Amino acid sequence: MNKLYSIFSICLLFSLVSQAQPAGTLDSTFNGTGIIQSNNLMHDIYNDVRVQDDQKIVASGVSLNTSYTGVVVVDRWMQDGSADTSFGTNGRVVVPVGNDSYGYDSYIRADGKIIIAGIAYGHLGGFAVMLLQLNTNGTLDSTFGFNGVSLTDLTVYDDLASAMAVQQDGKILISGTYTDSLAQNVPMVMRFTETGQRDSTFGINGVSEIPVIGGDNELTSISVMPDGRIIAAGHYETAFTFFDVLLIRLHEDGSRDSSFGTNGVVIQSLTAGIEDCFGMQLAANGKIVITGFSTLPDFSFDMLLMQFDSTGVLDPSFGTNGAVTFNHGTNDIGLDLEIQPNNKILVGGTSGGSWADDRDFLLMRYNQDGTPDLAFGDSGIVYTQIDSSFDEANAMALQEDGKLFLPARQMMVQHNLILQSLVIPTIYLYR
Numbered sequence: 001m002n003k004l005y006s007i008f009s010i011c012l013l014f015s016l017v018s019q020a021q022p023a024g025t026l027d028s029t030f031n032g033t034g035i036i037q038s039n040n041l042m043h044d045i046y047n048d049v050r051v052q053d054d055q056k057i058v059a060s061g062v063s064l065n066t067s068y069t070g071v072v073v074v075d076r077w078m079q080d081g082s083a084d085t086s087f088g089t090n091g092r093v094v095v096p097v098g099n100d101s102y103g104y105d106s107y108i109r110a111d112g113k114i115i116i117a118g119i120a121y122g123h124l125g126g127f128a129v130m131l132l133q134l135n136t137n138g139t140l141d142s143t144f145g146f147n148g149v150s151l152t153d154l155t156v157y158d159d160l161a162s163a164m165a166v167q168q169d170g171k172i173l174i175s176g177t178y179t180d181s182l183a184q185n186v187p188m189v190m191r192f193t194e195t196g197q198r199d200s201t202f203g204i205n206g207v208s209e210i211p212v213i214g215g216d217n218e219l220t221s222i223s224v225m226p227d228g229r230i231i232a233a234g235h236y237e238t239a240f241t242f243f244d245v246l247l248i249r250l251h252e253d254g255s256r257d258s259s260f261g262t263n264g265v266v267i268q269s270l271t272a273g274i275e276d277c278f279g280m281q282l283a284a285n286g287k288i289v290i291t292g293f294s295t296l297p298d299f300s301f302d303m304l305l306m307q308f309d310s311t312g313v314l315d316p317s318f319g320t321n322g323a324v325t326f327n328h329g330t331n332d333i334g335l336d337l338e339i340q341p342n343n344k345i346l347v348g349g350t351s352g353g354s355w356a357d358d359r360d361f362l363l364m365r366y367n368q369d370g371t372p373d374l375a376f377g378d379s380g381i382v383y384t385q386i387d388s389s390f391d392e393a394n395a396m397a398l399q400e401d402g403k404l405f406l407p408a409r410q411m412m413v414q415h416n417l418i419l420q421s422l423v424i425p426t427i428y429l430y431r
Contacts (some may be wrong), residue, residue: 031081040073041065048106048395049405055079060116062102071096072103088138097130097149105164112136117164117174122151126158131196150196154178165222170194175219175232184212187219189232203254210265216243221280228252233280233290236267244269245277261312270294270323279336286310291334291347294325303332319370330354335394343368350392361391
């Protein structure tokens with residue numbers, strides 16, 4: 001999973017409304033400099049960020065110790081970037097679940113309670129699907145799961161929750177994978193009750209999955225349509241080490257929606273190489289927008305943006321036959337996206353060299369038809385170098401005033417060795 005290999009966490013905040021300075025400029029009204037830095041253990045990673053109704057900022061992820069075992073971390077700040085001292089200890093909550101646990105996605109309920117989805121070392125020997133719920137002050141909610149934590153083992157191998165959505169009735173959906181006895185990762189969606197119990201009325205005993213022919217498959221994003229149907233996206237292995245964008249659509253009961261793709265499944269290629277999806281959003285007009293990467297013949301990565309219509313067919317009015325690619329460096333990757341109220345599309349990710357080379361934080365904005373928004377950044381693009389190594393933004397959330405939070409991660413390399421000291425999660429605020 002793409003969220004497992006990074007060791008540094010940064011959160012960037014952009015304002016998309018020009019306030020005397022162009023979009024992409026550090027906003028000195030945020031924490032005095034536009035930057036917040038904090039740290040917990042050796043490696044700290046923010047994997048998600050949300051904005052509460054009161055505009056407080058919640059970032060969640062994992063802290064790894066020197067043994068590379070993780071604990072879930074949730075931080076909350078006031079709108080000006082100061083720590084929210086009413087939450088946890090000086091604005092931070094650390095939750096160790098089992099011997100090793102990771103937070104990958106979050107959701108803030110209407111009553112202010114915070115759900116974190118991810119993985120934790122389970123009861124059967126591998127990782128289990130993990131859900132935990134925090135009260136508004138950061139304490140574990142004893143009405144949820146077992147003392148605030150729900151662990152679900154589907155197999156004796158690894159069961160992973162990559163993304164989460166919550167239905168109008170409060171039931172919780174997660175998308176991810178489980179590993180079967182053939183060591184294949186099976187894409188699946190699970191549903192839990194509002195209190196964190198597996199919902200046996202969904203799919204088969206709470207799980208809906210699709211059959212696989214190869215080992216590398218996953219669902220990294222999930223959304224609920226206004227009519228209650230469920231869309232999840234990721235990638236599907238079509239041949240050994242080659243995979244394409246995967247979309248599935250389910251009815252509310254977990255059965256596949258036969259009006260979408262082929263029996264509820266879309267497997268979409270763009271090239272003869274690899275296409276992957278890391279982020280997905282539903283547009284107001286019912287279309288589905290995904291971002292990820294597409295490979296070139298030399299197996300370098302181009303950022304990929306695709307738009308599908310409501311039946312799962314690429315939308316010819318978007319980009320070139322439904323797709324947009326962007327090539328700036330060796331590795332250009334879209335890791336998440338947001339659709340603004342004006343229907344413009346924001347993509348966050350990374351751009352630059354290979355694994356140990358310099359990569360910069362990448363933020364792009366596109367018009368509804370897939371053309372670059374030339375009024376944003378430099379011809380629609382903002383690059384931000386945090387360090388002369390590996391900078392990567394992997395999630396985003398919009399504030400009411402149009403400002404945009406992006407948690408990111410960074411790998412620092414020196415003399416071909418990964419530094420194990422200068423690991424500081426950071427919040428940046430840009431106009």
